[in-house]
Amino acid sequence: CPCVTSVSLTTQVLEQATAHHLRQIYLRFLDMTDCYALEDEGLQTLTLHCTQLQHLYLRRCVRIGDAGVQAIGINCPYIKELSISDCRKVTDYGVCALSKIGDNLRYLSVAKCDKVSDVGVIQLAKNCRKLRYLNVRGCEAVSDDAMDVLARNCTKLKSLDIGKCDVTDEGLQVLSHNCSQLKKLSLKSCDAITDDGVKCIAKKCRHLEQLNIQDCHLTVDAYRAVKRYCKKCFIEHTNPGFY
Numbered sequence: 001c002p003c004v005t006s007v008s009l010t011t012q013v014l015e016q017a018t019a020h021h022l023r024q025i026y027l028r029f030l031d032m033t034d035c036y037a038l039e040d041e042g043l044q045t046l047t048l049h050c051t052q053l054q055h056l057y058l059r060r061c062v063r064i065g066d067a068g069v070q071a072i073g074i075n076c077p078y079i080k081e082l083s084i085s086d087c088r089k090v091t092d093y094g095v096c097a098l099s100k101i102g103d104n105l106r107y108l109s110v111a112k113c114d115k116v117s118d119v120g121v122i123q124l125a126k127n128c129r130k131l132r133y134l135n136v137r138g139c140e141a142v143s144d145d146a147m148d149v150l151a152r153n154c155t156k157l158k159s160l161d162i163g164k165c166d167v168t169d170e171g172l173q174v175l176s177h178n179c180s181q182l183k184k185l186s187l188k189s190c191d192a193i194t195d196d197g198v199k200c201i202a203k204k205c206r207h208l209e210q211l212n213i214q215d216c217h218l219t220v221d222a223y224r225a226v227k228r229y230c231k232k233c234f235i236e237h238t239n240p241g242f243y
Contacts, residue, residue, distance in 0.1 A: 026052050033059040033083075043068035047075035054078050059109075060086040069094035073101055081107035085135065088113060095120030099127035109135035111161065117141035125150040132156060137163040137186065147171035151178035163188035163212065169197030176204035186212035188236075198222040202229040212236040 027050045032038060038061045047053070053076045058064055064087045072079065079101050084090055090113045098105070105128045110116050116139045125131070125146070131154045136142050143166040150157075151174045160175070163186045172193060175182070182205045187193055195218055201208070202222075208230040213222070215238055226233055 026050075028052060029055040031055075031057040032061060033057050035061050036063065039063045040065055040068035040071075044071040047071045051075055052078060055081045057081075057083045058087060059083050062087065063089070065089035066091055066094035066097070070097035073097035073099070077101060078104055080104055083107075083109040084113065085109045085111035086113075088115065091115040092117055092120035092123075096123040099124045102127055103130040106130060107133040109133075110139065111135045112138040114138055114140060118143055118146040121146035122149045125153045129153050130156065133159040135159075135161040136165060137161045137188075139165055142166065144168055144171035144174075148174050151175045155179060155181075157182055159184040161186040161212075162190065165190060166192065168192040169194055169200070172197035173200050176200045180204055181207055183207055184210045187216055188212045189215040191217065193218075195219055195222040195225075199225040202226045206230055208233045210234050210236070214238045 030053060043064060056079060069084060069090055095110060095116055121136060121142055126149065147167055155178050157179045158181060160182060167190050185208060193216055198213065198218060199222060202225040206229055209232055211226060211233055214236055223235065226235055
């Protein structure tokens with residue numbers, strides 16, 4: 001079936017031979033979410049024969065590590081959207097390899113890849129300047145240092161999830177000054193941020209449509225600032241005093 005361009009294999013358990021059956025297909029879209037049996041070797045083979053991929057989803061493919069992710073960066077230069085969320089074996093080495101994709105990469109989720117730190121995000125931001133969506137939720141070693149480089153290089157960001165990252169008001173300030181087009185921002189469980197950081201975001205990022213401040217130590221002043229400056233913003237929070 002050489003004309004097939006989209007395949008979904010979600011929830012199925014794949015054998016390593018899967019790529020053999022795909023080698024003559026010019027795939028653009030491949031969803032392998034929850035394919036628990038997929039390992040680096042299988043992903044390497046797949047990327048060698050599916051070099052035209054643009055959308056690849058490997059959520060919760062728990063056996064995938066840096067070697068498999070590196071193969072994506074080398075063999076799939078047209079990738080626009082990639083999710084490797086919950087692939088906890090992936091480290092900065094894998095993310096740095098993905099940065100080779102360059103400006104084609106617009107969407108990346110490494111949520112809960114807790115071995116990813118500032119090192120990987122900084123390299124990504126330097127090489128993939130047209131990123132529109134980035135999810136690093138649960139990457140607790142991602143801090144203000146990464147936010148500084150990300151904000152200065154990826155100024156067209158529309159959606160950013162830094163939930164449970166080590167980001168402070170300083171990181172939010174640089175984001176607000178450089179990423180004014182943000183529409184979605186999640187700060188869930190960012191313990192170090194205060195009202196000042198959120199107020200800065202509210203004043204500079206007036207296109208915000210969705211803000212998650214659940215489990216943050218904020219007062220009603222921060223809530224009011226968002227409501228004042230971001231008229232259409234839906235705020236997710238856990239503070240009963242904000243109503």
